[in-house]
Amino acid sequence: MSVVQVGDLEGMMKWMFVNYFKRKGHTPESIDLAIDMHFAEWFRLFVLTEENGVTNQLLRTLAWGPTEKATSWPAYFVNGYKFHTVAHGRGKATMNSGICVRGSDPNDPSSNFYGYLKDIVQVEYSGSTMKMNVVLFEGDRFDPQTGMQVHPLYKLVDVNCKKLYRKYDPFVLAQQAIHVYYCEYPSMKKNMVDWMAVCETKSRRVIDETSKENDEDDAIPYQVEEIQQAFAVNIEEQIPSLFDQTVSNPKPPTYLHRGLPPIRVRREADRSLAQPRFASP
Incomplete structure (x- = not known):
């Protein structure tokens, strides 16, 4: 089972829980409080009660709750993004600890949550028939009411680094997160010192359509479809020989076979001239 299915099923069960309280006439504030205080216990009892007829093994495994075994990671690659915790990315040239949850x-950035990634936790669920691992991102979020502002025309998002979300809700599924980074404003004005611009990065699994079209155009080989005039080549003429016809089978000198330089033989007259001369007594 994928973690995406976990998020879908968890959202479906939460929808059932909220509708139950709405039918009872509860206010939105009391429903939010009930989700924080009683949803986990209600979910476990509802799924494990045989009369409710819940047979989905994934839901039943989640209802048993996670085991005591958990693993922490400093980095994680998901959704085409590479995420680093704040501690792991400290001192690096790039920021990989910014996260956003849609x-x-x-189409409305004001409904998103923005924050920093503090820890990456992998928890293990062990039910009666199946086991699975779920990766969670733990982080600090910026307050969507007082710590975030959206440009009405260009939909550009700014966050205030000192306005954090006070409600304790630090965990999100890793598959729900997208990567963003925060850029500080160069202005030294007092009202802009704590504000940062949100820049969303492109996932590695997303292919730019313009570059794809350019690659396809470059891949088409150049080919001349029609030739206006073909050049004739006359091969009937005899090609002249490249060898000298005046010498037939010349024999190389003997010394070339031995690999030695030629030896000059002196004549007798040359020998007499070469004898040393001594003075007569």
């Missing part, structure tokens, strides 16, 4: 409206 809200209910993907």
